[in-house]
Amino acid sequence: MTQETAIPKPLPVPDEASRPFFEGARAGRLMLMRCLACGTLRLPSRRHCDRCLSPEVEWVAASGRGRVRTFGIMHQRYHPAFADDIPYNVTVVELEEGPRLPANIIGIPNSELRVGMEVVVDWEHHEDVTIPKFRPA
Ligand SMILES: [Zn+2]
Secondary structure (H helix, E strand, C coil): CCCCCCCCCCCCCCCCCCHHHHHHHHCCCCEEEEECCCCCEECCCCCCCCCCCCCCEEEEECCCEEEEEEEEEECCCCCHHHHHHCCEEEEEEEECCCCEEEECECCCCHHHCCCCCEEEEEEEECCCCEEEEEEEC
């Protein structure tokens, strides 16, 4: 008989560029970057605007609402820490502000996931970081 040691899930480590995103998450706000030159919104960690390449940016809170753009159901164990979660979904949520965020939908069985479903952000708190998840709106 083998005894497995619980393997922790890999978690994001905020860096200088993404810290405002994770500080917002800790406070329950989904933060986006907004280009100061053209107003285009984007997810953190890209230095330059996708539209005009400006590096000038401010942080703004998104509504937290969006729709399921697409999703996949993972049946394969890609990392031992996720073994108990199989099958789990990996979903691309299109925020109502436009940017698309990869996340998990929680609160419903995977069989009820639908493209176009309205979802709202929820939060998974860990000791050092808070991660956005989504649930049906
Ligand atoms: Zn721009």
